[in-house]
Amino acid sequence: MNHEPGFSARGLSRRSALRLAGTGGLVTAGGAMLGTVPAQPAAAAPAAAAAAAIGNLTTPPTYAPSGRRPRHRRATWSQQFQSGHGWSAAGTGTSSADANDTSVFVRGTQSVRVTTAGTGKQSYVRRLGGLATNLTGKAIRLVFRVEDTTDLSKLSFYLGSSSLANYFLWQFHTHSTTSTNYVQSGEWVTVHLQWADVTSAFGTYSISSAGVPSTTTGFTDMSFAVYDNAGGPVTYHLQAVELIPDTASVFPKGVVSITFDDSHTSVHSLARPVMDAYGFSGTVYNIADAIGAGDYLTLDQMHSLQDFSGWEMAGHSYATSAHTASYSKLTAQQVDNDLRTLREWLVSHGFTSEHFAYPHGAFEKTTDGVPVDQIASRHFTTARSIISETIESFAPAMPYRLKALTGITDASGIGGTAVANLTAAGGRLDRCVNNGDWLILCLHRVVDGTPTASTQIGRTGLETLMKAISNRGIPVVTVAEAMAYYT
Template sequence: MSRRSALFMGSVGGVAMAGGGAWLGRAGATQAMAAPAAEGAIGGLTTVPPYAPSGRRPKNRRATWSQQFQASHGWSAAGAGTASAEVNDKSDFVRGTQSVRVTTNGTGKQSYVRKSGMPAMNLSGKMIRLVFRVDDVTNLSKLVFYLGSGSLANFFSWTFHAHSKTSANYVQSGEWVTVHLQWADVTSAAGTYSISAVGKPSMKTGFTDMSFAVYDNAGGPVTYRLQAVELIPDTAEVFPKGVVSITFDDSHKSIHDLARPVMDSFGFPGTVYNIADAIGTGSFLTIDQMRSMQNFSGWEMGGHSYANAVHTASYPKLSAEQADEDFRKLREWLVSNGFTSEHFAYPHGAFQKTSDGVPVDLIASRHFTTARSIISETIESFAPAMPYRLKALTGINDGAGIGGTALSQLTGANGKLDRCVNNGDWLILCLHKVVDGAPKTSTEIGTAGLTTLMQAIADRDIPVVTVEEAMAYYK
């Protein structure tokens, strides 16, 4: 399979330019020239992209406490939903020489890997890192983690994955997955533990018990493997009050005309994920507007797709080569027009495998430093657990009866902003179109609602950064 880099021909004020410094409009032409082959090809994609990621993704965070399930780990596998288990399984692992393997019995009941009575642990300023794999997610229902004491008579729980039959899932078949659990994500409390009205846990120390629980959907068994349970520094280490990134998808002109003035008044920058093919047409941003937002208000101009048709279809509907080609053209278009962002958002949040079986997030990694989804079952963290599956809360609106995420779920007591400021996380918000007056769909927010949201963030003194700025904290 051949891949090509490009010599771009464009013009600025009628003056023709060539090479990597060219400025491209929508109709910028390309002239192909050969690119060298690269090692470590993904899905048969065998050449280096002309603009590969610079390598600014975060380094692995060192654990302050770690259980990697090697010999004599002392954890047990049980539960009413367990059919079989091997706690020293050497058939599949990504650290050391073994992991824990468990198969559920297809009844929908809890299966778990657990240990109680450990030396008391202090999780102040810490988050939990899990590394695990589900062999086949067909019958997966949900994943829950329990942290407590008294043989789990007292516990906090995180329901950190509920499997969807229709949407993109953070947990996919046969992949080793990393998840971060933060205090802002606690789902429930029991026994002597509680969560306050603004989302603060009653304690963060004295924990002796941990349990990794899996529930199938009662339609058949699920085999899962647990590789690590660890503690690492949480987001509050850098941002004591958490941090927010405000992102906009689809390049709507209203981002410039309506959102920018509101956010300028608070001194907040945003990240726009752009469809290159739409720029300069109809109700979409122009290149001059994009440059103005970037150069004078500190906004970030990231990528969403090159072709409109690709945005409509989404990348999993394409072959790996077609997806890679759109990523390449998008990144080249951004760079050639003076937009320095290395960050991307999946159209419709879809990063499943292409039509010929290559994970879209792996292809994205050839061209960008992060890629954002619209998964929000837990909130994102510093550093992100999986930079090519950044989590974000979407559908935020101030309408009535139009679905999506009601604005009050952020601004109200015990809402996302309270949890962010009191416990620390990286809350990435995904917006689309801004309107004067009342929104009519869940992808719209009114200027009044946007102002309310910005004021709520400012009132809590939560810092606002672009995605690019956020990632720069962990070079």
């Protein structure tokens, strides 16, 4: 295809962008931090590996992220599992535990280490009978690590009273053998649990038909639970359980971002008129190589969306072939080249977004072992996935693993997420407006008639969705606008 004259001379062609060989691997050592973190010999190896792997990428970013990442949300209550923490590690699914493990940690000088029994039974780190805690307007922040996720089944969190006779349950991660997982082996992971994400209630606690919990205060018990798949043991470390202000502290009715992947021309011809009627702006994650070809947006359409309707033109990949393959099927150098060229293309054509969505939502390691999200952080300020076990918070727990609900459609029998389920009582829109969260919706192609794939939504279905958002008074912002509130 033809490129416009404004394309940067420093940008690589599609062939050269995907030609270079890659470099070695790394294990990330991320996770939120509070205050000063002392020297950590046990964590130094992964950190050094990360620095070495990223440092081996041959060309520095032409346009590095501006640094407008979300400020760290200070905890109003924090358990960091240092000496004397008073929590117990047990459960029928526990084989061994060290409540004061000094070998692996990311805060202070220790964490809790537990190894499951490989039986599929519950293993937990728990505190019962603590001081009554008020979680009104609060979210729970967890910082933890699973050494090898091969035999991981699921992760849950219990919040309750009366020795957990009453509790709310968040089942916040179910490990997949086929899809990209939020929790990756050997990484410190941060998760935010919001009231909008409560899975179920037990005892005297309940959740209303609109998804509202019966109480948000008086909690004395907390339990972090891990289940293996009965195929083998799993070793995990718990570093922090904390309370932070939730999304409702900034957006009392929650907030929605409407995003479109792949640059389909129907975004301009069908989605824009519907959203213009409500004053809503969206974020388009673009494949630069496709612009102006076939059924894809043109540069003029992109500029019209941006300049006259306030849309954000973000990045999805430079090369169509890279998008088709998925970054996890490329080397680290190939991924870095594609991201660099994409960012150059966006800037050279007047699109200033620093936000990105992974092709196919995949951010696991490249073929030579480098986590894709670490490479993305060299070029963009956030990167969006299509993981939706819990809905995203504001500010996000991990900006390079933004969660989004995808496959939204108004047809039946084709899979995906039904518009009717989103708009129904107690659905995601009700939970958003009543409890607060950052609901990122991922759509692809809009069609005039009946959708035939889960990546399609009918114009009628899109109208129904926009009306439901508007009727609830939920603000709609682009991803860039959402991030600007906390940077």
